Amino acid sequence: MRKVVIIFFCLLACISLHAQEVQDVTFKRVGNTIEICYRLQHLPPRQYTWIEIYYSLDDGKNWQGPLKRIAGDVGRVEYGGKKRVEWDVFSELEKINGILAFEVRASVEEKEERGENILLYSLSETAPLGLMFARVCRWGWFVRLKTDVRSCRGSDYECNRSGIINRDLRETYYRVEDEERKSRFGVSGGIVYRLSHSFYFFVGGGYGQRRVQWRASLYKYVDDSKMRDLWLQCEPDSFSGVELDGGGIFRYRRLCLSAGMSGINGKFWELSGGLGIIF
Known part of the structure; x- marks a missing residue:
């Protein structure tokens, strides 16, 4: 040797x-x-x-x-x-x-600039189903859709936590039941910036909606007989308007994780996360 x-x-x-x-x-x-x-x-x-x-x-x-x-x-x-x-x-x-x-x-x-596609499954507390697609070189763009697949049909009255707002229910009264329905929808788009090989930042806006409705029963004062069911939209917990969306994406090889925050009209905010691939 x-x-x-x-x-x-x-x-x-x-x-x-x-x-x-x-x-x-x-x-x-x-x-x-x-x-x-x-x-x-x-x-x-x-x-x-x-x-x-x-x-x-x-x-x-x-x-x-x-x-x-x-x-x-x-x-x-x-x-x-x-x-x-x-x-x-x-x-x-x-x-x-x-x-x-x-x-x-x-x-x-x-490097020769080559664009990358990012596809993420995203979720949040109120919108467990969502997709985000992005196209990035150094700068890029994204679109995101989120929903909970549930729908809230029209409500009979609006209410706050104290009761029905500005409605005259003469000779009747109502009782709020232990049943509610919720819906969430949002669509947004914006820009993506690649800070480093492993990290991206995104921010954008769009339209968002969240509805919370409570079921109530309407009764007659005379004989306490039930007249019909009512659906009351809880205004303090219901929002619609401008949705703001932002966060970061971390990549490891072809896999990626996202974390961010979204809100409606600057009043309702929630955290979100996602898992996806880069191709």
Whole structure:
């Protein structure tokens, strides 16, 4: 077995181009290979880095390369973070005898802008069924539809928590029953901005509606006989008008999670979440 004679291990020099940084470079022998590790930082989502590794046997006075018999995070590197490369040293060199050093050379390239589609199943407390679709490069747009699939038909009267509002029910009285019906609908659209490779921000507006209705029974004062059922729309809990929608999307590879908040007329607010894919 060939022996690797390494007189001195040293940290290699780091090159910074276009705010691209290579840091924390180390290397060690692993069997008949040399493992080189480095950390890549500040990688904008619209750029990638082309990585090449050079070696020196005279403590960095003269550099040779780039290395050919290597595998791992070299060539086109898309994302920042901790990186690892394995060099099959004896396929390029017969022996190593000297002060060994490595240099990682990083050059920044602009990515060709390609749009991505985001499809999310979204839900909230009042709208358990929803879909969100977005189209994004650096900037993009989205549309969202939400509902609870229930419907509230027209109500007989409006009420607050104290009773029916501005209605004269002479010779009759009513009793609110333990039954209610609710409905929720919203449609919105807006802009999406890609803050980084893993995070997007969206904000927009549209139309939203939430209705809460209570069932009541109407009786005659004379004989307490029931006349009919009433549906009372609870105005403090019912809203319709401008729906505001905003939040963030976190991605991991092709999967994504969303979290946000929506409201109607700035009065009714609720949290929302979602799970989807990027394609």
